[in-house]
Amino acid sequence: MPDKPPQAGTRETLTCAGHLLTIEMFRPVGKDGATTPTIILLHDAEGAGPNRPVRQEAASLAGAGFTVLLPHYLLRTGQERAGFSEIARHFAAWREGLASLLEQVRRTAPGGIALIGRSLGGALALAVALDAGGAAGLSLRSAFLPPEIADRPLVFPPVLVQHGARDVLVPPSHARRLAEGVAAAGGRCRIALYPDQAHTFDARAEAEATALTLSFLREHVVRA
Numbered sequence: 106m107p108d109k110p111p112q113a114g115t116r117e118t119l120t121c122a123g124h125l126l127t128i129e130m131f132r133p134v135g136k137d138g139a140t141t142p143t144i145i146l147l148h149d150a151e152g153a154g155p156n157r158p159v160r161q162e163a164a165s166l167a168g169a170g171f172t173v174l175l176p177h178y179l180l181r182t183g184q185e186r187a188g189f190s191e192i193a194r195h196f197a198a199w200r201e202g203l204a205s206l207l208e209q210v211r212r213t214a215p216g217g218i219a220l221i222g223r224s225l226g227g228a229l230a231l232a233v234a235l236d237a238g239g240a241a242g243l244s245l246r247s248a249f250l251p252p253e254i255a256d257r258p259l260v261f262p263p264v265l266v267q268h269g270a271r272d273v274l275v276p277p278s279h280a281r282r283l284a285e286g287v288a289a290a291g292g293r294c295r296i297a298l299y300p301d302q303a304h305t306f307d308a309r310a311e312a313e314a315t316a317l318t319l320s321f322l323r324e325h326v327v328r329a
Contacts, residue, residue: 114175121205129175131167142216142326144173145207147226150187153177158311159223165315178203192225200229204236217241217326221318224248224275234261242325244318247304249275250283259286264294265321267314269302
């Protein structure tokens, strides 16, 4: 039987935009990490604790042959979880640090780079991709369109947006507005709407969403 994907990554600390940022790295299973595409995986406002779905997603992506970086970006402002008021107050700081991380990865990564984020992480992925550039693809789940970029041309690489039709925390209208903005800027945005899912997906939809993300990455990032 093949080895199971790692459940925990190795940690290192980088200086990003003048502040320390803890990064957890999940190395690709069965492949040379020096030649694989890199995924920057951004967790939601609940953080990257041991039982969070983002950790299984990181392991699945590494198991599929990608180098995965999971930045613990909330720690920059002293949070392990973030509420609505903290998101509004600290979004710019998190965005700045992650944009710096993307710029550093661009200088050292051997293959294509993708940004993947869920909820708050998806919103940050959008903002960071506009700030730093250089990503070959973006995959977002339950993401909101941050007001900081709503009036800017949404010039992105190919985007995959996955959203629950029953999401009342971030309504599906955010996904539609994003797709319209990307199309208006001449880009490509695919929406996958899950009719029976809310903001947080159940285990079945989580697996389906991860499989669709992998297909998207292989199409747009592996060849970059």
